[in-house]
Amino acid sequence: MKFPEQSLVVDHLHEPALEFAFGERSPHPKDGLFLYGPHSKGKKSREIRVGVIGTTDGIAHFRNWARSIMQVVAVPPPGKAEKKDRLHLANFPGLEETFGISFDPDEISTLSLQLADIDRATRIENLNEAVDKVARLYIDRVRKHLKNEEGAVDIWVLVLPEIVYERCRPGSKRTGLAMEAGEFGRRQKAKASLPLLAGVIDQSNEDIFNDVPDFHRRIKAEFLAIAPTQLVRETTLAPNAFLNKAGYPVRKTQDAATLVWNLATGLYYKTQPKPPWRLGSVRPGVCYIGMVYKSLPDDPNGHACCAAQMFLNEGDGVVFRGANGPWKTGDHEFHLKKAAAKNLLKLVLATYKEMHGEPPKELFIHGQTYFNDEEWRAFCEAAPKSTNVVGVRIRTTGGETKLFRDGDYPVLRGTAMLLDDHVAYLWTTGYVPQLDTYIGPETPNPLHITVMRSKYERPAIRVVLEDIMGLTKINYNSCNFNDGLPVTVRFARMVGDVLTMGSAKGQEKQPFKFYV
Incomplete structure (x- = not known):
């Protein structure tokens, strides 16, 4: 040309066009899943094995959210400033109806963590060490689960208190917190008080100090050898449980239906041999x-x-x-x-x-x-x-x-x-x-x-x-x-x-x- x-x-x-079950096509994933189902849809519903790690409250929030997605989750009515015809939004028909998968929220594998332990770890002065300690709380609980040969899990859902999101990312300010020295800080302090030739271990070359202090990256990297993961904040699953002084949620989230569409798509993709849709013409x-x-x-x-x-x-x-x-x-x-x-x-x-x-x-x-x-x-x-x-x-x-x-x-x-x-x-x-x-x-x-x-x-x-x-x-x-x-x-x-x-x-x- x-x-x-x-x-x-x-x-x-x-x-x-995208391809769904029975070779049917649609340009929109939501329409295709609603009308036909995922392109490798089985004759029977598939039971997925879900593991959840979090605080007692976090696990409860996930269970409540999981119960809600077993049925229709409707798009909220439009606000005063919104258009009435919001065609990019769609009701969620229910997990089994949409994806042909299911799980019992009361039968999931749960691993509980203490919020006080998470809070204490996030206060460690050295951010690298703090992120490592918090990540270890989650990782060690899963490894113990695997070592004890407990029930197999297809996907681990990590439900995060807001303090993990706020304090365990690169550049986290953590201002106004009562900080703790941590193992690294205490050893460094001991080293400074000893004679120069004393045999004190310098931890500055340990692996955790070569990593970026980022909880999300650390978890994803660690679980490459274990299973797929889904990280979700407690405030995402239950926004109305976390209100400010004016009575509004402390953070703005997607509407409930859109959130379910996104998280449920991830649950399907990460637990099934083939993705929910594929390109129709390649x-x-x-x-x-x-x-x-x-x-x-x-x-x-x-x-x-x-x-x-x-x-x-x-x-x-x-x-x-x-x-x-x-x-x-x-x-x-x-x-x-x-x-x-x-x-x-x-x-x-x-x-x-x-x-x-x-x-x-x-x-x-x-x-x-x-x-x-x-x-x-x-x-x-x-x-x-x-x-x-x-x-x-x-x-x-x-x-x-x-x-x-x-x-x-x-x-x-x-x-x-x-x-x-x-x-x-x-x-x-x-x-x-x-x-x-x-x-x-x-x-x-x-x-x-x-x-x-x-x-x-x-x-x-x-x-x-x-x-x-x-x-x-x-x-x-x-x-x-x-x-x-x-x-x-x-x-x-x-x-x-x-x-x-x-x-x-x-x-x-x-x-x-x-x-x-």
């Missing part, structure tokens, strides 16, 4: 990879961890951990050395072949940087001759590019401005006719898409854009109509955050559901 000079070619891509033999890079915290050599997220038409994904190394180059972008690039791609291709019996016909590598000559040659050499490797750069944009519909209204989702054969702007957010609304706070910004390189013939830019539109609809951590980013890019930072934690070492290949 050749475009005339100084012309702007604007196109529109149709909304990708070319056979196509594999998508999202490249992940994350700088190692406090690494004196400036090294980074690399990984690859593989996604197929089934929608489900696998995360492959690559080597740590000096991947951040002089251009301030991440690029792999030849051996590391080859080894990482071989891991991906071997898994694809195990699943399908043959290598992919097309392998799309999505990244947020360009691909240099060394890593690109390695990618091409690692792939068999029958596989066309295509490198696509996907970048978010700010306010430099705006497009409007009828002068004032947001453009339709799926609008594309084609700059040439290989470069385009794509609006993955915008007005959605099916919902009769644009869900967003401001004028939507496009993604900048560039088909950088290809082993053989480069695919048409429209094919690449259609693929990216589809990949914005397979976020199984929620039940939204779409995301603004394709799944290959959407979770790159989250995956990198988990992989750089010390607890994640040795996990070369794990299902994507463990990370979200």
